[in-house]
Amino acid sequence: MRELTIGKNDAGQRVDRFVSKALPLLPPALLQKYIRLKRIKVNGGRAQRDQRLQEGDVLQLYINDEFFDKPREDNLFLTLFRPSLDIVYEDENLMLLNKRPGLVVHADETEKVNTLINHIQAYLYQKREWNPRWENAFTPALCNRIDRNTGGIVIAAKNAETLRIINQKIRDREIDKRYLCITVGAPRPPQGEVSCFLLKDEKKKQVAVYHRPVPGGKTAVTRYRTLETRGELSLLEVELLTGRTHQIRATMADLGCPLLGDGKYGDGSVNRRYGETRQALYSYRLTFDFPTDAGLLNYLRGRSFQVESVPFREKYFG
Incomplete structure (x- = not known):
């Protein structure tokens, strides 16, 4: 329990508004709950949220210590x-x-x-x-x-x-992550593995694709498999053999099949036509494919987990 004494400059404020200013980390809903539970008192008696504080009043706050800290990014x-x-x-x-x-x-x-x-x-x-x-x-x-x-x-x-x-x-690449994406256009061949080099531009927060080594470029290896094509749109399953920034988005765009909705690497006119403002890309399945010892996580070996639904797949290929 901590106590706060109301000074001249704080007099006249409502209890809930004063506490919210004094303890900015305390969520408003939790503040109201604590008032109802009598974990916030005035002069030893029950507080009302709209009660006006007077100079010299003493608030008793039965609240966890961490809520009295100053706001920082880590709290x-x-x-x-x-x-x-x-x-x-x-x-x-x-x-x-x-x-x-x-x-x-x-x-x-x-x-x-x-x-x-x-x-x-x-x-x-x-x-x-x-x-x-x-x-x-x-x-x-x-x-x-x-x-x-x-x-x-x-x-x-x-x-x-x-x-x-x-x-x-x-x-060590012992966790298998699979993605679903929708591309504008059908990749040729419909299934394959692409190796390239990605060079990141920190200012633009974008990567460029190269098919030869370049200073600062990182190797990117991507496997893809076309699951279905309807009109100009194709549904692909993608496996990353390397984990680079924007790897799938940049690689598919370089193949001439940008992701639907992609504002950086895609076709703005096509995206507007479909009304899509976010790239159609989803990490939908993960498998703990541990060929080597995993210590206290050995019980996860071979287990696979998948999201229940991928909105864009249901929308365009449902």
Whole structure:
């Protein structure tokens, strides 16, 4: 319990509005709940949310210590009272989340609070599986990333050992990730493997495709298989043998079959005609294909997980 004494400059404010200013990390819905549960009191008595505070009043706040911290990027998850997650699978070591298109995985220049990692941390905090005050260094973390406008399965580690193992398995290509995408045009041949070099332009946040080694270029290997073609649109399953920025988007565009809805590498006139503003790309299936020891994650060997639905597949190929 902590106490706050109301000074002259704070007198006249409503209880709920004063507390929300004093504790900016406390979500408004949780603040109202704490008032109802009598975890916020005035002069030892029950507080009303619209009660006007007087100079000299003493607030008793029965609230977790972390809500008294100053807002920082690493504690903004506390403000998410109702985390929104589509959980594909969860156990004591990890979570598989179906990230919706439009959601960023980590904070960037456009979004600090509504991120996938913040929703994960808020969820685990509210389940009392994790609290930053219990840990010296570890924070639940993502093992892989997906672009803002791409949807699909993301792996989150609940402990340091799981994070270490999954990161190593990704590097060793022992986790099979499959994507679905819709291209404008049908690739020729309908099935194949493409090797190229991708050079990233940090200012444009875009990559260029080369078919010869270039300084700074990274090898990119992509396998694809055409599942169906209807008119000018084709549904493909894609496997990444390397994990490069915008690999599928840039590679398919270079083949002359850009992704539907892709604003960077696609055809704007076609995208507008179909009314699509996000690339039709989804990480829809993941398999823990462990040929080597996986330590405490050996129980996942051979297990495969898939999202229930991919919106653009149902829309155009349902």
